[in-house]
Amino acid sequence: SAVISQKPSRDICQRGTSLTIQCQVDSQVTMMFWYRQQPGQSLTLIATANQGSEATYESGFVIDKFPISRPNLTFSTLTVSNLSPEDSSIYLCSVQGNTEAFFGQGTRLTVV
Amino acid sequence: DQQVKQNSPSLSVQEGRISILNCDYTNSMFDYFLWYKKYPAEGPTFLISISSIKDKNEDGRFTVFLNKSAKHLSLHIVPSQPGDSAVYFCAASAKISGAGSYQLTFGKGTKLSVIP
Numbered sequence: 399s400a401v402i403s404q405k406p407s408r409d410i411c412q413r414g415t416s417l418t419i420q421c422q423v424d425s426q427v428t429m430m431f432w433y434r435q436q437p438g439q440s441l442t443l444i445a446t447a448n449q450g451s452e453a454t455y456e457s458g459f460v461i462d463k464f465p466i467s468r469p470n471l472t473f474s475t476l477t478v479s480n481l482s483p484e485d486s487s488i489y490l491c492s493v494q495g496n497t498e499a500f501f502g503q504g505t506r507l508t509v510v
Numbered sequence: 511d512q513q514v515k516q517n518s519p520s521l522s523v524q525e526g527r528i529s530i531l532n533c534d535y536t537n538s539m540f541d542y543f544l545w546y547k548k549y550p551a552e553g554p555t556f557l558i559s560i561s562s563i564k565d566k567n568e569d570g571r572f573t574v575f576l577n578k579s580a581k582h583l584s585l586h587i588v589p590s591q592p593g594d595s596a597v598y599f600c601a602a603s604a605k606i607s608g609a610g611s612y613q614l615t616f617g618k619g620t621k622l623s624v625i626p
Binding site for chain 2: 439442497498500501504506
């Protein structure tokens with residue numbers, strides 16, 4: 399298993415600003431994953447972050463809106479840029495075990 | 511188009527009775543299925559899983575059944591306890607070719623309330 403610390407746990411942001419979410423893992427991992435859970439919806443993969451290379455984004459997500467950093471094998475950040483109320487969601491970082499994924503506690507973002 | 515569907519957004523069950531949460535999928539490439547439990551203000555935590563080559567996996571009060579021909583799986587909790595009240599997500603996994611990893615696809619979740 400893996401222990402994942404994610405912060406902030408919640409934030410309220412003004413539209414047009416940005417929020418950076420940090421994710422720290424207690425072990426070295428090759429890939430880290432960022433998900434979004436919009437209200438009443440499933441968890442949707444935003445991107446996969448590999449250390450030493452650019453993140454791979456899923457359809458519908460772009461680097462300008464969701465820039466990701468992966469400076470080492472235990473840490474990653476996701477920035478949600480130019481916030482609008484539609485970005486109000488829970489954002490989760492995740493790492494994969496052999497068969498199951500482990501998640502941070504999530505960041506609940508509210509854009510006003 | 512949703513590849514993993516949980517058609518019941520909520521379920522209420524009396525304490526001590528059985529809770530049955532259902533999940534349907536459409537993609538035949540899924541080879542592993544998982545259930546996650548999520549409390550408010552926490553991330554999802556892994557609960558139980560099943561390989562596509564099996565039809566049942568049991569872990570204490572939790573049993574997952576897989577019907578491949580119907581592309582359907584279910585989670586049984588018996589007996590249900592008030593602490594089981596949470597949102598349960600069904601997830602399906604497919605290997606990513608050449609990547610050594612897998613892609614998880616989640617359902618929308620079912621909120622289980624166990625009434626004392």
